[in-house]
Amino acid sequence: MDLKQLKGLRVGLFTSGGLSSTAVAAWLAENGVDVTCYVADIGQQAPMPAGELATRLSEHGLKSRAVDLRAEMAGTALDLVTYQATYEGGYWNTTGASRAVLVSGLGPVLRADGCDVLAHGCVGGGNDQSRFARYAARFTPDLTVFTPWTEAWMLERFPTRTHMSTYLSDLGYPKELTDWAAYSIDGSLAGFSHESDALESLATAPASLEPLMTVWPQDAADEPGTFTVRFEGGRPVAVDGTAVAPLDAMLRANALGGRHGISLRTVVENRVNGTKCRGVYEAPGLDVLGPCLDALYQACLDKPSTALLRRLSATLGGAVYEGRFHDASGRAAAAGADLLAAGVSGTVEATLYRGNVHVQRLLDLADAPGTARQTRFTHGGHHWITQAGQGATV
Template identity: 45%
Template structure:
């Protein structure tokens, strides 16, 4: 099934609510699990299915995400978790055995994945994991980006990007129009071309461990620069402080698969009140990993200091 539209809609939510996790990276993997279950499980149940299965490692983040969202979205479906089954563990004791089975049966392997490496990609971003990258002493330059250039590989000349916001959401990126699939795709292309993408973090996981992860989200990284400037110019100090607190709640909620729970709904309602009428446009200059704000217009009413513009002897 083509789930680009719902994935783009959730990416729009990630940006609106700045729902990021440890180290400020975007929750694109957690968001994808929400989209998969919320879009597919009801159709499976309507088609007469009684169970759904996933291949996530037993006890990991994704196992809990599928279990939580499955219980909320399609409580009538039981969940099969192969990696809690002793027979499955005996048949596939390691990733080498899994890779051999994939090759033997002619199954499609996600680009960039192997027995030693794993990528997880969707319209909003890509996560990179490997035995090598789990070592905190491994330089990030050992990574092979899937979409993006490194900053030094970008074009020699900067590129100008204008992002327009309406009612607290992206309405256009360089003429893309308001369709989230269109502006997310274009923002990804621009950010990837200019090396705007990298988050190298040590994250605290649901299961209580810490793990290094490297994340490629060029579109969201680019758009966040514009959205942050709009917020800074549109919200007063108390509103911005509350926004940031609620955004932290939502970052954790997306990571921990609690996006549908009351606390997350209340946090979204709060931010919706704050940014529901926020709008404007921001023009960015993008060049080799650097994003600079060139100019902006704000649609909402703001009180701007004009001390120097009024002669330097009074405030307005």
């Protein structure tokens, strides 16, 4: 799409406070495009909270609207836990997960506001361009998707991120929104990713990076912390004896995990476009809840079910990363994982200490059908007895 075409349409721009999306918003508005910035609150606090960002954009003459999607983001984050849906290196791809939340959550708002175009500021040819395209086709097929950084006329105006930063600085935008020429973050209440010019070199240690949700293990609390979580059907329903909704579960797990240095992973991953890229990822709540539920799966699922869940987890981890979480294959894999998780309930007690999660006890387990634990030493030590079922000698 060219600028002339955009001037005749109402554009809804997903704006996170990132350098590229903010530059797009300011420049389109300056050139007479009817653009509204939609700021989704998915629990991110950087570069600034969603409400503050919407206010700052409005102060600079941009139409903006904040939309609270924290509950939806928390629900999707806990889907990842239930499905054990990690990606390469065992990390939780919270960026890919958030793209589904943004399009499914903001799409109806754009439509209700009369928007014709869904726009975003993601890098042309990158992972997120592909993710947004897939989810827009799934959730907002009636809206045209505008990807600025695949258009020659936008690239000519802003050939580098430094040009974007200078442009916004000259317009008086705050440093919190402009000082990102060589660094990029993406975040939600589920986790944050960090990329930069320095991190692109595999010879550079990430030690200078400042985490946003957790701390480096050596800086964590001196004393271990305890965490008790009750799962029912593979979903957390109580934390430390208090019933929780998904958002509460995530916030409490994030706070404790962050205090104890849980979750900093450096990964060189295979990207959607066939390249490799290095990033640093933090998701303390997921890295607390995930191992706790995995311990329940180990205890409660029979061998074939466990093997099947592992395969489904790998499929779903890839689907989240590639923006296929809501494709037919992703929905089928999720339905299978839900079926396996449905019979798995119990309470997990864990100790957190300097980057490690140690599961201590499993209590009040509800086994999936067909499982039976065996005991030996509690029956004299010379033969096995099934603990579940009829207690027959094996």
